[in-house]
Amino acid sequence: MGLLIDEKNVVIPGQILAEGMDFLPAMNTYREENNIISTRVGFIKLSGRSINVIPLSGPYIPKVGDTVIGKVEGISNSTWSVDIGYAYQATLPLRDATSEYIQKGADLSQYFDFDDLIVAKITSVNKMKFMDLTVRGPGLRKLDGGKLIKITPSKVPRVIGKQGSMISVVKNATNTRIIVGQNGWVWISGENPEDIQKASEAILMIDREAITEGLTDRIEKFLGGKKNDIIQEEN
């Protein structure tokens, strides 16, 4: 009776998490008669009497207010359609794209062209999965140059770290500018290609080893390690 698996343990789909009526099924769980069962690979998180399974894999699920990185895939006469790594394309309407006055029938590709990367905020998501974006707001813009890498969306919080601690380690050590979209798309820009390469290797390492302990130390070592080597070579 009660909880069968302790909090923070990893479970698989179909695994029985709790028996009896003491708990309620919440995120990624369901009740079948007396049992609460997981539907995803993830770890258990309790909130009061509710059992949640925080997924460790799977697609990005857009939420209003998320900052994402997207790629312009289509231009119509009043909107852009943007790929944000989801099963559906997001829409960037004219009024949220620029504060400039745009003449009717103007060529919209002068603002955002095909394959342009943008960092945008999700303003609405409805049940039919129509999503609206905006690029008007602090930090939202078109991204020039740089490199785009993709990581597992569920690992985004780990890559950013507590109050951005993890990502600042990477930024400071490699002297790059990095934007992490909630959709798992990461944009890296810097002065020289080696720095960008190093930063993207570090981020992919965090993605790969997200569930292991002492990761921050290892990332610091990984980023600092080779720097020291270079200094030694110079000596």
Next chain:
Amino acid sequence: MISYKKRTDGRRFDELREMDAKVGVIPRANGSAMFKNGKSLAIAAVYGPREMNPAFMRNPKKATLRVYYNMMAFSGSGERVRPGPSRRSKEINLVMEKAFEPVLDLVEFPNTAVDVFVELIQTDAGTRCAAINAAALALADAGINMKEMISAIAVGKVYDKICVDLTKEEEDMEAVDIPIAMTSNSGKITLLQMDGVLSREDLKEIMKQARDATLKVLELQKKALMEKYGGQQNE
């Protein structure tokens, strides 16, 4: 009547072949897995949920599961089954889709497709079971909501003995071979195919042995998922 006294590979009659499973074998897929059952080796990759084309096949109520089973050109002995697309592989695509449909929750992604590609690199009977086991792992890895896991095994009758997990050699004797897929908790049957003649009692015994065998397969599937996703979460 001939009596089958000793299995050709020396196994007990209820003993499975040596199995192996690994999750995450194809980095660029949304989910992937390998399942090895004796000499039969299946590799599954899941892509999606993604845009469904052709558009007229879209289902506005939920995502569509599409399975592609393929025996590679160099697999098998080349005697009975010709590798590549065929009427047989089309049938297996269909029965595999039907095997997963009851446990998959696809309503979150209307109008999209979830594509499962299964390649058989080496075949020695029981390929559709190996394919189902690999695909179940790949779907879990891809983060598709599943009510229960699916595990499959072939149980049959060779001459007068009921045998679990037949090899090609045994299949080619006077044998009845029944591939069975079952859900993990409730043991519901999602796939059952048979050709040959069998008594009611034999079928009952086969179903009983199939449940025990699929639970052994499930243990391995769980182990493979745990290997990738680890035991405990720190954050």
